[in-house]
Amino acid sequence: MDLEALLADFTHRDWQTVDDSEPIRLALVGLGWWVREEAMPAIEESDFCTTSVVVSGSAEKATRVANSGEGITGLTYEDYHDGTAVTEYDAVYICTPNSTHIEYVRTAARHGKHVLCEKPMAATSEGAKRIVEVCADEEVTLMVAYRMQTDPAVRRARDIVGEGIIGEPRQIHGHMSDCVPDLIPNPDQWRLDPELSGGATLIDIGLYPLNTARFLLDRDPIAVYAETNATHEWFDGLDEHVSFQVSFEGCVSAACTVSHNAFNASHFTVVGTEGKLTIEPVFFPWDDRELAVSTGEATADLSFEQRNQMTEEFDYFAHCLITDTDPVPDGRHGLVDIEAVEAMYTAAERGERIELS
Amino acid sequence: MDLEALLADFTHRDWQTVDDSEPIRLALVGLGWWVREEAMPAIEESDFCTTSVVVSGSAEKATRVANSGEGITGLTYEDYHDGTAVTEYDAVYICTPNSTHIEYVRTAARHGKHVLCEKPMAATSEGAKRIVEVCADEEVTLMVAYRMQTDPAVRRARDIVGEGIIGEPRQIHGHMSDCVPDLIPNPDQWRLDPELSGGATLIDIGLYPLNTARFLLDRDPIAVYAETNATHEWFDGLDEHVSFQVSFEGCVSAACTVSHNAFNASHFTVVGTEGKLTIEPVFFPWDDRELAVSTGEATADLSFEQRNQMTEEFDYFAHCLITDTDPVPDGRHGLVDIEAVEAMYTAAERGERIELS
Secondary structure (H helix, E strand, O other), X not given: OOHHHHHHOOOOOOOOOOOXXXXXXXXXXXXXXXXXXXXXXXXXOOOOEEEEEEEEOOHHHXXXXXXXXXXXXXXXXXXXXXXXXXXXXXXXXXXXXXXXXXXXXXXXXXXXXXXXXXXXXXXXXXXXXXXXXXXXXXXXXXXXXXXXXHOHHHHHHHHHHHOOOOOOEEEEEEEEEEEHHHXXXXXXXXXXXXXXXXXXXXXXXXXXXHHHHHHHXXXXXXXXXXXXXXXXXXXXXXXXXXXXXXXXXXXXXXXXXXXXXXXXXXXXXXXXXXXXXXXXXXXOOOOOOOEEEEEOOEEEEEOOOOOOHHHHHHHHHHHHHHOOOOOOOEHHHHHHHHHHHHHHHHXXXXXXXXXXX | OOHXXXXXXXXXXXXXXXXXXXXXXXXXXXXOHHHHHHHHHHHHOOOOEEEEEEEEOOHHHHHHHHHOOOOOEEEEHHHHHHOOOHXXXXXXXXXXXXXXXXXXXXXXXXXXXXXXXEXXXXXXXXXXXXXXXXXXXXXXXXXXXXXXXXXXXXXXXXXXXXXXXXXXXXXXXXXXXXXXXXXXXXXXXXXXXXXXXXXXXXXXXXXXXXXXXXXXXXXXXXXXXXXXXXXXXXXXXXXXXXXXXXXXXXXXXXXXXXXXXXXXXXXEEEEEOOEEEEEOOOOOOOOOOOEEEEEOOEEXXXXXXXXXXXXXXXXXXXHHHHHOOOOOOEHHHHHHHHHXXXXXXXXXXXXXXXXXX
């Protein structure tokens, strides 16, 4: 790895092959805080896409959010399903409760629109499989919104692991915690309704260390184990705190913890035979990521210009559409995570390691 | 917690109540590299003990090591068991292969000598129980040599956790890895013979994150899970790489990894409801430990004068004898770790969570 290039060009988009193009017009489906406060500003900053349509359950909200920008059409879910303004967007970004993604994907696919679907793809692996099928049947591109995969820190970490700079990866630690009762002070939120979410913490943020490990190793899990518990009444019977292990081919294990009711923190470490790599903080878009690599006698602490993870993600998705390239986190990739998470819930229930087929 | 005191007096020995005393005279049993290169120099620096006898399987080695210091008597194991020079020492430090500790403990107890026994106490919980019984029957003090418990960084971390500065502890990450094939380039070493060692990596260094978690939380494990694998031929059928989980009362889990064939690295992190604490590096005596504490908006990175972990440990043991105080890491405390490790080996074999009684 060229140190000069690493220092001069840490945040370069290794996936980018075209410089400019007519932007991909996005319909944003679901107008919760994440879309309004994170996704829309990120798209504003993007090179390859633009928000042309916003879709909400509430006509009033759709209009209000549409009016917050220029040239944006506001639609209700009904309008969206009916095909209103269907010529005004090329692709959809779906950010509704997990179990409802499928209905918006189905409409998008029926209208020949490409899909960027928030993670987790669905509340169940059955739901995720249906999403994959629907998109395949209608031949639309499906990408799952794993924002870590386009974060420059994670991509450089992946280069470092891939080039063998830390030797053979052996053990991974991943952690992500936040405090949902403070962040979203509503006991009736969909994240705490397993029918809508598929669980609580594991399916929501367990995906971050899991998917980042998969991406860095370029391997899929072969077995999992998990243990869940709850302390807060909102999480009664749910997985508020989770400790889980993921086994990968080649004797690599990941030891991970996630919590939706603890101090805000995140870290990700890979220990190899010849070195160690840590990104900390890692998973929250508002934290400045830092990357440290140790091998032999020295450690490099890398600070770098932070990129908006969502801008990188939207541009990557749009660039895939523009260049007719398959996104890496496609539907089958996302399905593997849902299957692993389901297996972890089973593992936690049975107190057993579950092998993945 | 008083910041001024913390900065002025980070390394103070909170356990120390007397300032000087006739030193405890130690017989060191087993003269491998750890005793010669780490323990003896540490005792040289100590306030409360001195090396008066050294004991080896080889008379030549015993004499050579005895002659490396002043006023030290060299004994063979046979001499030791026979009670030769029994008036020349008050206590013994046992650092032989794990399964053989018992025979030296038995002799020490029979002679009314107090015992500092290297970790793990024994290769099996049966062996550990016998050691506890033997010392109880002869009314000699038994301490297990957990050097992390007298490391100032760990003690200050324990104060921080105990005072609730990071809130309720929720999730712990612990990691320790080294490269035994490089460190001890001999495939016939006792560490790789389960009859002598009780396993390979887990029983040897898995104890570090496990016992440090127990000590910081002041709680014992209630359930464990583990997964082991091996890549190097020396570890065929053994636990070269281990990923394990430990559950504690009050919904606290520790996610740990240890390897005897990877890059040298160690870290220990506690995430609580109100903050986070990390010691990194943590477990190797030759690494300068650092402690970071984050709560709310700020992080304190604490660097401090490093103390020789073994000097602290020997002085703590000697001070317990001088003041007639029970050591915290006593035999029953050490037995809990062996039982947890045995349960982890069973868990790994069965792919199941094992509850501890």
